[in-house]
Amino acid sequence: MTMRHLAGLAEALGVVAAVLLPLGGAAAPRLMASPALLFAALAALALALSGFLRGPKAIAFDAFAAGVACIVVIRLLRDPGIAGYAGPGFWTIVLTAWIAATQTVAGLSHLKSSNRVMQRLLGVTVPLLFGSFLFFLWEVLVRGFGIPAVLMPAPSAIAERFATSLPTLAEDFVQTFLRGVLAGYAIGSAAGFLVAIVADRIPFLQRGLLPLGHFVAALPIVGIAPIMVMWFGFDWQSKAAVVVVMTFFPMLVNTVAGLAAAGRIERDLMRSYGASYQQSLLKLRLPAAMPFIFNALKINSTLALIGAIVAEFFGTPIVGMGFRISIEVARMSLDMVWAEIALAAISGTIFYGVVALAERAITFWHPSYRA
């Protein structure tokens, strides 16, 4: 009896229990009453026994069972007698879906393919499946328990709100991301980079600046947001200023560390070629520093978004992601807040992804990409 067998039996038991137990409150029908759903449940029961199969076939059966169970759950939630009053029968189906999904993900992540494209595809599919199941659980829990939307809106409600308020979201995106974040990010990272080059040329300065940089990097720099709002006004300039200060120090510290990364032997080689300071900087030390610089750029990409949004809590014109979040929280329309957060998450992920792609293209020589 392995874990797989146990999981298969548990799924089968779940389906049987779901057929017998009440689905919801008094008004809700039993699963038996709906022939299509009953058929689906019985199909899932047959598939649940896939625990006794092996290899990719078992995974396919599990995936199918999980899919059927998820569809049944979503279908049942449309019933007003179930949404908000879900009973034990309903939750056993959810649990069954959970077990089947876990089995699918576990099976997929143990799967190995000799084909490289297939391997990459698997690497993307596993976390995607896992994530979408998490969203499914969120949706089912919120709607099954009837949690009020002012506490926690369901993902579907957030998606709907996102789709209907695209113009507002676009305005906020332009204000916060394209103006505040990108301008501040570019200026802050460039300034940190240039100061690091200067500090590298003057060792005395480097020994003074580096401990300071490490120290400042641990400080709660977002706290300067109110000061920047006072100095540069309510518009995006003050947000960019906060981002500049936040991104400056990680870049400084990382670039200085990166410039020291070129090996002794390589440096000696450059000297024996009679390379000037400039030549050895451009041809050896900057390329060697690139992994460090990109590390800073990645850290900064998340810091920048946080800095700009938090700075908007201290005063903005009537547009911007941070502004919208604080206003909509006060009005208790949490679906709009979550839509803004989704927007922030999407733009943050894309921003990070672009930086990571650039890193791949520029530091292709680095061991971590040559596996």
Place this chain on the structure above:
Amino acid sequence: MTNESLREPRASRVRPPWWSAKGAPLTVVLLGLMMLWYLIAAAVNLAGVRDAFEREDIAYTTGDLIAGTWSAERPILPAPHQIIAEFATSIFSYPPDSNRSLVYHGWVTLSATLAGFFIGTLLGIALAILIVYVRSLEKSLLPWIISSQTVPILAIAPIIVVVLGSIGVHGILPKSIISAYLCFFPITIGMVKGLNSPDPIQRDLMRTYSANPSQTFFKLRWPASMPFLFTSLKVAIAASLVGAIVGELPTGAQSGLGARLLAGSYYGQTVQIWAALFAASLLAAALVAAIGLAERLVVRRMGGGA
């Protein structure tokens, strides 16, 4: 022959020049920055001070003007000594439970920071252990943990505070949840690396000793992960403080360093903002130093400390 006698005699070492002594460059750079600060303060405050003199028709000299820029009541940029003075006043002149005392506000923020740090550390370590031992989680959960950090977590701060407030949870818990959210990530990532850091050879050795999984964990993986843990803890506690401060912003909290910042920005009290920032920086430095101290103690207990 002891190690001591292997070292070269002290006298034969070349004495380094004064400027390469450890603290010297830092001191010089700090002094330079301080001077720069005074200059900038003089420059940006000049117009305001001149206006004030002219409005009241007082004859002034350049000296008066410059002295005025460094002692204005609501300067655009206060001079360092003003900040220190305000900081000292708000620490020593009021009883520590007064609403005007920075000790009080600092304590409120510190307690939220520590509570969040505690929750975040436990969560981070637990997730790391799960990820190390359940292989399917490494492929399915870890990518989501990483991408959770591209989400500006602080944007969720207002929601967490408001939602928990509406179901009756007030006080430091909402703030510390934000802190915990910010600081579990570096710990999980560091500990996954740390727990996986023993070589296959060492793990094989444990197997030849026929060690059971919990012995392998407590005698090999856990000790091996200590350096990673402390590095992550330093990052985490700084993040935790940021979380606590930002958690105080959106709700109009009455106490805490974040509330102090917000109040200062509403009433244009720049010196107060800077003093609160100074307090927050001191707190951050002290917390990171405390972790460093704990690290040294643990390393010594484990027989390291080279």
